Amino acid sequence: MIEEMVVQEEKEIVTTIMTKKRFSTMIEKKVKEFSMPYIDAVLGVCEDRELQPEDVARLISPQIKEKIEAEAIRVNAIKGNSIQLDI
Secondary structure, eight states: OHHHHHHHHHHHHHHHOOOHHHHHHHHHHHHHHHTOOHHHHHHHHHHHTTOOGGGOGGGSOHHHHHHHHHHHHHTTSSOOOSSOOOO
16 A cells, blocks of 8 residues: 555656656647647646746757747747748
8 A cells, every 4th residue: 555655656756757858749749739839839838737937948958949939030029040941
């Protein structure tokens, strides 16, 4: 009985630890599943997991950052290179 409780607690701890890879996977899944922009997916994952957006900067992979930047350039939210490739 006690061993089962310890195993259950360990499983809960493992599922609550957010790694960069797990966070990126969750973002990619939201983008594909709901056809949403990456920044919205990041905010959605933050909301689902009850995380503050300002606290997850370290979890966002360079690839996701590049995709967010490309989307922002595409909608003229930020200035970027004059030559842009479709991603």
